[in-house]
Amino acid sequence: MSGAIPSHSITPLSCHDVDLGSQKCHVGPRLLQDLNAKLHSPARVTVQGQTYLCRLWPRVDNSEQFLSLDTSVCQTVNPDKLSSCVSTINRSIDIVTVDDVVSLDVVEVDIVLADSSHVHSVKHSSYLKAQLCDNLSLMLRSLIVASGYNVDCSRMSVGQLHGLTHVAITQTQPQCDCGELTPSTHVIIRDVTSAERFCQRGKACRLGGLSRQVGVLKEIFEQSFKHSDQLRSLGISPVKGILLRGPAGCGKTSLVHAVVASCEAFLIPVVTTEVLGSRAGESESNLDELFEKGRQMSLDGPVVIFFDDVDTLCAKQTREHSQQNRRVVSHVAKLMATLQSSENLVVIGATNRPSAMDPSLRGAGKFEKEIFLGIPNISQRKEILDVLTEKMNLALDVKTFHLAEATPGFVGADLVLLCQAAFHCTLRESPDKQCAQLTMEHFRVALHVIVPSSQRHSDLLVEQRPVSWEDIGGLAEVKLQLQQAVEWPLKHPQAFTRLGLPRPKGVLLYGPPGCAKTTLVRAAASACHVTFLAINGAQLYSPYVGDSERKIAEVFEQARAGAPCILFIDEIDSVVGRRGAGHGGGGVQERVLSTLLNEMDGIGIRVEDLKRSSEKLLPEGDASVTSSDRPQQEVDNSDVLLVAATNRPDMLDDALLRPGRIDRIIYVPLPDEQSRLSILHIHTRQMTLEGVSLSDIARLTDGFTGADLENLCREVALHALSVDGLDVERLTKRHFIDVLSTLHPSISQGQLKQYSPLQRFHMVAPSVA
Numbered sequence: 001m002s003g004a005i006p007s008h009s010i011t012p013l014s015c016h017d018v019d020l021g022s023q024k025c026h027v028g029p030r031l032l033q034d035l036n037a038k039l040h041s042p043a044r045v046t047v048q049g050q051t052y053l054c055r056l057w058p059r060v061d062n063s064e065q066f067l068s069l070d071t072s073v074c075q076t077v078n079p080d081k082l083s084s085c086v087s088t089i090n091r092s093i094d095i096v097t098v099d100d101v102v103s104l105d106v107v108e109v110d111i112v113l114a115d116s117s118h119v120h121s122v123k124h125s126s127y128l129k130a131q132l133c134d135n136l137s138l139m140l141r142s143l144i145v146a147s148g149y150n151v152d153c154s155r156m157s158v159g160q161l162h163g164l165t166h167v168a169i170t171q172t173q174p175q176c177d178c179g180e181l182t183p184s185t186h187v188i189i190r191d192v193t194s195a196e197r198f199c200q201r202g203k204a205c206r207l208g209g210l211s212r213q214v215g216v217l218k219e220i221f222e223q224s225f226k227h228s229d230q231l232r233s234l235g236i237s238p239v240k241g242i243l244l245r246g247p248a249g250c251g252k253t254s255l256v257h258a259v260v261a262s263c264e265a266f267l268i269p270v271v272t273t274e275v276l277g278s279r280a281g282e283s284e285s286n287l288d289e290l291f292e293k294g295r296q297m298s299l300d301g302p303v304v305i306f307f308d309d310v311d312t313l314c315a316k317q318t319r320e321h322s323q324q325n326r327r328v329v330s331h332v333a334k335l336m337a338t339l340q341s342s343e344n345l346v347v348i349g350a351t352n353r354p355s356a357m358d359p360s361l362r363g364a365g366k367f368e369k370e371i372f373l374g375i376p377n378i379s380q381r382k383e384i385l386d387v388l389t390e391k392m393n394l395a396l397d398v399k400t401f402h403l404a405e406a407t408p409g410f411v412g413a414d415l416v417l418l419c420q421a422a423f424h425c426t427l428r429e430s431p432d433k434q435c436a437q438l439t440m441e442h443f444r445v446a447l448h449v450i451v452p453s454s455q456r457h458s459d460l461l462v463e464q465r466p467v468s469w470e471d472i473g474g475l476a477e478v479k480l481q482l483q484q485a486v487e488w489p490l491k492h493p494q495a496f497t498r499l500g501l502p503r504p505k506g507v508l509l510y511g512p513p514g515c516a517k518t519t520l521v522r523a524a525a526s527a528c529h530v531t532f533l534a535i536n537g538a539q540l541y542s543p544y545v546g547d548s549e550r551k552i553a554e555v556f557e558q559a560r561a562g563a564p565c566i567l568f569i570d571e572i573d574s575v576v577g578r579r580g581a582g583h584g585g586g587g588v589q590e591r592v593l594s595t596l597l598n599e600m601d602g603i604g605i606r607v608e609d610l611k612r613s614s615e616k617l618l619p620e621g622d623a624s625v626t627s628s629d630r631p632q633q634e635v636d637n638s639d640v641l642l643v644a645a646t647n648r649p650d651m652l653d654d655a656l657l658r659p660g661r662i663d664r665i666i667y668v669p670l671p672d673e674q675s676r677l678s679i680l681h682i683h684t685r686q687m688t689l690e691g692v693s694l695s696d697i698a699r700l701t702d703g704f705t706g707a708d709l710e711n712l713c714r715e716v717a718l719h720a721l722s723v724d725g726l727d728v729e730r731l732t733k734r735h736f737i738d739v740l741s742t743l744h745p746s747i748s749q750g751q752l753k754q755y756s757p758l759q760r761f762h763m764v765a766p767s768v769a
Contacts, residue, residue, distance in 0.1 A: 023072060072153075073149050103179065105186065110189075112165045112194070115163055136158075139159065223239065224240065240346055243367035252308075298342050305348070307347070313328065382400050385400040395437050398443065404529075409531035418446050467522040473679030479520070482509075505641070508645075509643065510649040511667055522534075537572050541575050542588075650754060676698040680697055690731065691732055703747065720732075723735070
């Protein structure tokens with residue numbers, strides 16, 4: 001008979017030393033009776049998610065409140081503590097008795113040695129294996145085991161004698177649910193491994209949004225670990241150095257841990273700051289020890305040495321760097337060059353500042369293969385959120401696709417913080433963690449406090465509050481043109497590719513001030529669900545030579561890091577003027593204009609800015625770049641769309657306005673009567689009106705911009721408070737008439753005439769029904 005009894009009142013206690021290795025589980029007599037178990041009956045005991053195989057024994061004191069458990073045979077191993085006994089309290093304990101225990105004829109095992117230096121000699125010595133098999137038969141006799149369970153022998157005399165920590169049961173004959181080792185059981189050692197490598201088993205985790213990078217990394221491991229001999233026979237050296245680059249929090253470290261675990265390789269993580277020593281030669285000595293450990297472990301199987309933040313260890317050499325730093329870089333290059341002699345050893349470096357890394361280490365024989373991890377797109381963000389929320393108690397209104405839409409520019413680490421912040425919101429409402437349910441409102445609250453890590457500490461405005469097209473009154477023709485120029489290329493790129501249409505690089509909105517040019521761009525970005533970066537032209541200006549050009553390059557670099565992205569430069573005329581229009585040959589505006597044109601054309605872009613979307617430079621489906629693949633030509637910047645706004649188009653240079661740079665020029669006019677009515681409806685929806693005809697107000701406000709109409713509604717409310725007192729609840733027609741008698745349009749007819757020549761020169765695209 002088998003049964004499961006959750007015993008919440010039982011307190012598990014650690015076993016006595018005399019019981020170590022005996023598999024005894026001491027329980028109260030009443031529980032034995034309830035389980036219908038006999039003395040010495042085999043059972044599975046689950047405590048805190050860990051399952052043990054044991055034999056049931058009555059407690060000497062007959063107490064029903066306590067349980068003493070020997071943990072010698074367990075299903076998984078705690079990597080932080082190889083030998084442990086249960087010592088926690090007040091946890092649920094499940095006991096399942098096992099009826100049919102068969103005598104085992106053959107048991108195949110993997111043995112784990114404490115000293116990794118002995119693994120190679122034991123693995124390749126039939127004499128030592130035979131001797132160990134005999135000792136294991138004695139040590140494991142009478143134990144109840146099953147496939148997938150591990151026997152802790154670190155405190156057994158035979159285990160200590162031979163340096164054994166664990167014996168992993170891989171297969172039994174006959175195959176059964178549970179079996180007992182008898183004197184006639186034949187023990188076969190299938191594999192020998194070290195305790196360090198054994199503790200990393202079973203750590204494979206599920207990743208979201210990195211399927212391409214996982215495939216590339218697995219392919220490299222396959223070639224380096226399994227087919228290196230075949231490659232060398234063809235005169236090809238297998239890849240031994242890999243560089244992962246991408247913004248902070250995009251999943252570089254998680255990628256390495258997941259792929260290494262899935263390939264059953266041993267990972268040696270290295271904290272680069274701990275390698276650097278203060279004394280002369282100390283850093284080189286630490287590096288030698290790391291690589292020597294990797295070579296020793298590679299005799300037992302595949303090994304990966306992982307340098308996180310490798311740019312700290314191998315910084316680009318400048319005058320400020322000491323001679324010691326130069327020696328460290330030289331020593332790393334020397335050690336990387338010797339990797340071809342090690343069959344099962346690969347070195348991976350990760351950095352979010354590839355330009356800060358010494359270029360001598362990014363060539364053949366060093367970190368020759370580069371894999372880029374960028375900002376996840378909407379489908380990748382959904383995959384990440386699916387992984388993060390699979391164990392959460394989500395309400396029915398939570399849809400990960402909608403969360404992915406609301407998080408453009410978020411990397412994996414930001415999405416983790418988002419889920420944590422949402423969970424903390426539930427704890428404020430319900431202290432019971434077990435019953436906490438996350439709703440969409442919790443995520444909306446969390447979205448207000450989480451800023452994408454790639455955009456922190458930046459001068460650029462990162463728009464988080466979505467703006468819909470319905471928030472903008474009127475301007476139907478302009479909205480359609482903007483959707484064609486901005487929304488269509490970003491949301492439907494396959495249609496442009498199918499028809500051979502190049503995606504636009506730039507869009508210019510011009511028109512009188514106050515006509516919602518900025519709001520229109522934000523609405524387009526919200527509709528596309530892409531990163532929206534906004535900067536004012538004045539922020540790019542600097543009186544220092546070269547500083548404005550540097551800011552332009554940094555702005556485009558940040559936009560490429562957050563691609564797909566809309567980069568919005570407001571008041572572009574203030575920083576990019578017409579050449580020869582009153583400026584000297586070395587004027588700041590001319591230099592900034594030249595830099596802006598180069599960035600838009602993609603000339604001079606650093607290799608680390610290369611996006612995986614550059615299909616014409618990369619093979620189909622390839623997410624990697626080798627040293628020989630680095631382009632020295634124009635790259636594709638189609639994932640970044642520049643949108644500029646100005647109310648002085650006559651100040652812009654013709655080189656900026658030509659097709660191929662600014663592909664679409666859209667005039668945003670003053671709102672007509674119907675548009676003014678829509679704008680008034682939007683700005684008065686929170687007001688209580690009495691006897692007011694908004695149609696009449698729209699007719700009386702000819703020449704008003706959208707900003708003028710917003711100001712009109714605000715002034716009417718203030719006028720009502722000042723005339724009728726602070727208790728006024730309704731706005732009347734009289735309030736509007738009084739304000740309109742003193743309020744005039746901010747744009748004159750003379751100012752409107754300056755837009756006429758540009759409207760005639762640049763024909764707008766026809767409307768599409």
